[in-house]
Every structure is written in C-alpha cells, then in structure tokens.
Amino acid sequence: MVKSIANAVQAVTSEIEDVRAQIRTLTETIEGLESALPSIEEAEAKLSRIIDDLAGKFGPDLYAVTAAEATSAQFQINVEGNYRFGPLMAWLFGDALKEAYGRVIRERLGAGIPEAERQKRLAAARAKRLQLEIREEAIIAEAEAAGLDILRRGDADPAVVLGMVEA
Incomplete structure (x- = not known):
C-alpha cells in the first residue's frame, strides 16, 4: 500500500511538473512575441x-x-x-x-513579425497557457482532496486559482 501511495504521489508530481514546464515554455514564447521586432x-x-x-x-x-x-x-x-x-x-x-x-x-x-500575425500567435499562446493553468489547478485541487499539498506557482492566474475561469 505504501508503494502505491508513493507511486500516486510520484505520478501527480510528474504530471504537475510537466504542465508547469509547458506553462514556462508558453510564457517564454509570449514574452518573445511581445518583444519581437x-x-x-x-x-x-x-x-x-x-x-x-x-x-x-x-x-x-x-x-x-x-x-x-x-x-x-x-x-x-x-x-x-x-x-x-x-x-x-x-x-x-x-x-x-x-x-x-x-x-x-x-x-x-x-x-x-507583422502585427496581425503577432496578435494571432499571442492569442493562441495565451489561450493554450490558460488551458494549461486550468489543468494545473485541477491537478492541485484533486491532490488536495486526496490530502497531498502542492504549492501553487507565484505567478498563477488568480482567476484560475479562484475557479472564475472555465475550460
């Protein structure tokens, strides 16, 4: 039983780290687009x-x-x-x-990057990041319900954390 709990914790930790890595990548993409020539x-x-x-x-x-x-x-x-x-x-x-x-x-x-293309790519990247943040919050909420504490990112979208945004 202890092994299955450890495996479950590892699975949740791995999933949250994967989502957060994707969020970091998208955030870098957004910052690059915002400052692109x-x-x-x-x-x-x-x-x-x-x-x-x-x-x-x-x-x-x-x-x-x-x-x-x-x-x-x-x-x-x-x-x-x-x-x-x-x-x-x-x-x-x-x-x-x-x-x-x-x-x-x-x-x-x-x-x-032409402005129209920049805005299109920014909108797509922001939408994808929002979906990932919603997924991240769902993982955290599920882990909390199971008694596992996962700290939220300091830059997590407050609207997502408060459940004010839907997928």
Whole structure:
C-alpha cells in the first residue's frame, strides 16, 4: 500500500511538473512575441509617421520674416529660442531622413513579425497557457482532496486559482 501511495504521489508530481514546464515554455514564447521586432514594412511606416508628426510640430515664425522691423538676428533668436532642431530637421529634410533611416531599418532589422500575425500567435499562446493553468489547478485541487499539498506557482492566474475561469 505504501508503494502505491508513493507511486500516486510520484505520478501527480510528474504530471504537475510537466504542465508547469509547458506553462514556462508558453510564457517564454509570449514574452518573445511581445518583444519581437515588427516587420520592415511596419517599421518604415512607423518611422514615416514619426517624422511627419515631428515635422508638424515645427511652425516657422513668419513674423520674423514678414515684419518690417525684423532682422536676421531676431530670426536666429526665434529659431534658436523657440524650436528644437528635431522638428526643424524633419520639416526641412523629412524625405531624406525617411530614406536614411529606412536604409538602416532594412539593413539591421531582419525579419520581424507583422502585427496581425503577432496578435494571432499571442492569442493562441495565451489561450493554450490558460488551458494549461486550468489543468494545473485541477491537478492541485484533486491532490488536495486526496490530502497531498502542492504549492501553487507565484505567478498563477488568480482567476484560475479562484475557479472564475472555465475550460
């Protein structure tokens, strides 16, 4: 009888360790997907939006060039005093900046993951992890009912532990 109890404890321990290993693997997959680089096309589109937004923040001081009493010194003071160079550079050289940074993106980025694909893979991995966490909690509850204490993971989903999520 003692041997059968030991075998049962070993079986439960082995099963919980297997489920937890799968949860760890999926968690690493999710973290990798969350931090994965975007596709080159998406990175270039984002770069274009950033440069356009930055250029839109520059508004040349027309008073300095249209007022009768305006001087070149006043124009320089206004530009230096009121504007950072990023918006000015984007306003003046936006297309050149997009091309230069675009080359860097194409050379260094490598194959990223398109956002739609990333979201699809994240949803699948999160759903699989949730199913594994539900299975893990079922194993723990069954073991507790048999008098065996199994500690829960510190990062276990509270909704699963409290039985608020169904398979």
